[in-house]
Amino acid sequence: MKKIVFWYFILVLLAYILPYTLFTHVSHFYGSFLFWIIFALITIGILTVMMRAWKNEN
Template sequence: MAYKYESNKSVTPIDNALIEKLKKSRNKWALIFLVLVCLAYIVPYTMLTNVPKVYGAFLFWWVYIAAVVVCILTIIKDWRD
């Protein structure tokens, strides 16, 4: 179903509040994903370099993947058509 955009529609104060809430949420999630991306580079090359067993790295990656999946599911849970 296609939506028609009305350019002359005025924005109500409720819409402004919602827009501000969404901007804050977007900034929060952008920061969280920036931290996750940095961890994906920092942890394996610093903290896991001296781990003699491979399962230490696998444990990190499983926890990392779980964290990313939880973040993505939290973001998309309220999406609608």
């Protein structure tokens, strides 16, 4: 779990860094717009996997 959370935060950092560096001059929807959408979909996927471990507890 800790490993996943670590990589997750790297991903969040990239969501801050890449649009201001790599995509800062891309004036199309396939630039920052698409990047952030893909970022969100990946994070949703990771969170879904993390929640799979939740079981019933008394």
